[in-house]
Amino acid sequence: MRIRLIVSILYLILGIMSVYTSVMIFFVPMFTVPLVKFHLGSKLTQEYIFLDFTIGLLMYFLSNTLIAPIIYITLIIMPAYSIIKAQEKKVVNNPNLILVTGTIIWGGLLLQGQLLVRYGYSYYEEYKILIEQFLNPIKEDPNHQIFYQGIEELFVSLYPSTLFMSALLMGLLAVVVNRRRKQLHLVMEQLLAFRLSKGILLLALVAILMLPMHEIQYAEEVGANLLFIIFILFYISGLFGIISHVTKLDLSTTLKLACIVMLILLLPVVPILPLLYGFFDTIFNFRRVELVI
Structure with missing residues (x-):
């Protein structure tokens, strides 16, 4: 328990220091590694779960922002739990694990995106700007201007599912970094x-x-x-x-x-x-x- 407490305190310190919000969001699931490695030889019990969510609560009070604890819980703790629970089984269905982990991360990204609006930043607005830049050649072409608005509205409306693609890649990253070298061969075999x-x-x-x-x-x-x-x-x-x-x-x-x-x-x-x-x-x-x- 002492080692696990030290790991949790390190997570708390990183959250207070705004490390989670400074790192490129795609790489945040890599922070699951210490937690998953610890539970290779220790079962995930209610005491550990209580500790993790207490750390999240402390992170909120000490950092005075919701972003850090939300990232910690939804992009680190919950994905780590899905991997820990999967590795307790004799045979791990890695494609299914990637899908489940990616879906958890997707929910976290959607929630985080809503909270960021309160701090003057929006994933959605950034996505709209990217869509505008991508469709700019169509907008400037007189022959296709009639279709521009409809295509733009379609792409913008698909923001949640586009975010799902990113979450799935993050789920893949989270699973891969938590696998030993010998296990990576099995992951690839199962993906095929x-x-x-x-x-x-x-x-x-x-x-x-x-x-x-x-x-x-x-x-x-x-x-x-x-x-x-x-x-x-x-x-x-x-x-x-x-x-x-x-x-x-x-x-x-x-x-x-x-x-x-x-x-x-x-x-x-x-x-x-x-x-x-x-x-x-x-x-x-x-x-x-x-x-x-």
């Missing part, structure tokens, strides 16, 4: 051998049905974001599925790597291919894989 549950098809249907519900406030926006998130998952599943086929070819490692690089370079030309493969693989399980998320 998983498929999505058929339940996601029902979720996609619900999202599609929500799109025309203009009379219900936010229903259309929620449906669009949910559908985009599902597309992201299909895309990722399909991409890893296609890569898994390449790794099984009777070629040298160098040629396999060259094929994978060429495939990635071709994605902008045929971006819908991984999406379609992920969709149909979810239905038909082409690769006959047993790992499901």
